[in-house]
Amino acid sequence: MSKSVMAIAAGFLVLSAATATAKPVSKCILKVDGKSYINGPCKYDPVPSWMGSGGFQITKDPWFADISIHEDEVIGWWNGDNVRGKIVPGSHAHSSLGPLHREGACFVGPRARVCAYR
Helix, strand or coil: CCHHHHHHHHHHHHHHHHHHCCEEEEEEEEEECCEEEEEEEEEEEECCHHHCCCCEEEEECCEEEEEEECCCCEEEEECEEEECCEEEECCCCCEEEEEEEEECCEEECCCEEEEEEC
16 A cells, blocks of 8 residues: 555544544534524534643534633633624634633623533
8 A cells, every 4th residue: 555545544534533523412502792603403522631621612514612611711712703794604713702601501701602412
C-alpha cells in the first residue's frame, strides 16, 4: 500500500472517530438575545479537556454553540455573526455568549440560554 493511500486511510479513521463522538440528544435549545436558533433535536459532543471539564458543543445545522466549563467560570461561544445588522451562521464559534451559570440542563446568562436534554 502506498504512503499516500495509507495517509488518506489514516485521515479517514481520525475523521470517523471524531464524528462518532457526537451523540444525538432529545432536545437542545440555543437562544441568543431573545431569538431561538436551535429548539429541538441536535447533536451533543463533549469537547476536549482544554476547554474545561464537562464542556460540550451542541449542533443543529447551521448553528452551534460551545460551552467551556472551568473551576470558577462557565463561558459560552457560538457561530452567530452580525453582518450588516443580520445574524448569519459563521464557520467558527467565535461570538461570545458571555458568562453563564447552570440551571438544570441549561447554561444561562444575560444574553443566552444553552440547553441539552437527554
